[in-house]
Amino acid sequence: MDHFVSMKELTEKEIIEFLDRAEMFKKNGTHELPGKYTVSNLFFEPSTRTKMSFEMAERKLGLDVLPFEAAFSSTLKGETLYDTVKTLEAIGVDALVIRHPEDGYYEELIGRTSLSIINGGDGSGQHPTQSLLDLFTIREEFGSFEGLNVLIVGDIGHSRVARSNAQALTKLGANVTFLCPDEWADEFKSVNDWDEVLESSDVVMLLRIQHERHGGEELFTKESYHEQYGLTTERVLRMKERAIIMHPAPFNRGVEIASELIEHARSRIFMQIKNGVYVRMAVLEKILKGRK
Numbered sequence: 001m002d003h004f005v006s007m008k009e010l011t012e013k014e015i016i017e018f019l020d021r022a023e024m025f026k027k028n029g030t031h032e033l034p035g036k037y038t039v040s041n042l043f044f045e046p047s048t049r050t051k052m053s054f055e056m057a058e059r060k061l062g063l064d065v066l067p068f069e070a071a072f073s074s075t076l077k078g079e080t081l082y083d084t085v086k087t088l089e090a091i092g093v094d095a096l097v098i099r100h101p102e103d104g105y106y107e108e109l110i111g112r113t114s115l116s117i118i119n120g121g122d123g124s125g126q127h128p129t130q131s132l133l134d135l136f137t138i139r140e141e142f143g144s145f146e147g148l149n150v151l152i153v154g155d156i157g158h159s160r161v162a163r164s165n166a167q168a169l170t171k172l173g174a175n176v177t178f179l180c181p182d183e184w185a186d187e188f189k190s191v192n193d194w195d196e197v198l199e200s201s202d203v204v205m206l207l208r209i210q211h212e213r214h215g216g217e218e219l220f221t222k223e224s225y226h227e228q229y230g231l232t233t234e235r236v237l238r239m240k241e242r243a244i245i246m247h248p249a250p251f252n253r254g255v256e257i258a259s260e261l262i263e264h265a266r267s268r269i270f271m272q273i274k275n276g277v278y279v280r281m282a283v284l285e286k287i288l289k290g291r292k
């Protein structure tokens with residue numbers, strides 16, 4: 001595997017191999033990669049978790065990490081992403097983790113650079129390491145995916161998290177349903193309301209409203225959104241006995257999820273964040289070891 005950009009191309013077997021390797025890292029902690037590799041994290045959109053989690057994974061693998069700050073880079077002088085990537089290739093970087101607002105930004109890079117690209121999120125497209133950490137967290141909870149009912153609620157059409165997870169979970173045999181306003185459905189089909197799915201869902205995954213992708217148009221107030229699409233303190237009481245709450249974060253308290261539920265016994269939100277480090281170690285290892 002030269003690059004890791006999407007969940008679409010991964011086979012079920014490849015997904016499970018990543019999860020198994022991540023599980024090993026979770027049990028055993030750090031693991032120095034033989035050979036000296038240099039990586040850099042290019043984030044052209046805001047990030048707390050994904051960027052810090054990749055940096056932690058890189059350090060645990062003993063990689064050299066070259067700092068990059070998009071806001072102080074030559075991008076501001078008009079340099080294209082392609083030219084930035086070719087520059088880092090010339091400097092001697094082996095792999096780049098890139099987050100970029102454009103869907104499929106990586107397509108123009110693949111085949112034109114010798115360094116490896118790991119996608120840290122492209123616009124509304126894909127967020128494959130988030131998907132792997134979500135899958136890891138679900139498997140840790142339920143042991144497998146076959147027949148699990150996963151409900152994804154929120155700004156589905158603009159969400160790279162929904163898109164990557166829908167593809168991967170379906171491939172693994174889970175039933176994925178969506179709840180969202182029609183205006184945000186895009187290629188997805190929403191159920192009518194919470195009542196249709198809440199009591200049968202094993203996983204309730206909430207998403208942030210992607211205001212930055214709405215071009216200024218807002219359909220809801222915080223209160224009206226919470227009322228219709230939020231996981232409220234009343235709704236949580238109707239969840240199945242072992243059902244869990246997930247959210248890729250950052251979460252907006254009182255909008256997609258009631259503030260009291262963030263650290264609720266059903267919530268796996270901080271466990272997802274923790275697991276992100278291990279799946280990213282597995283991805284970095286696979287990509288770097290595969291380099292000729």
Ligand code: NCD
Pocket residue numbers: 049050121127130160161207208248249250
């Ligand atoms: C998500 C993202 O950036 O796609 N966050 C994350 O990586 N954990 C979700 C979001 O921004 O809403």
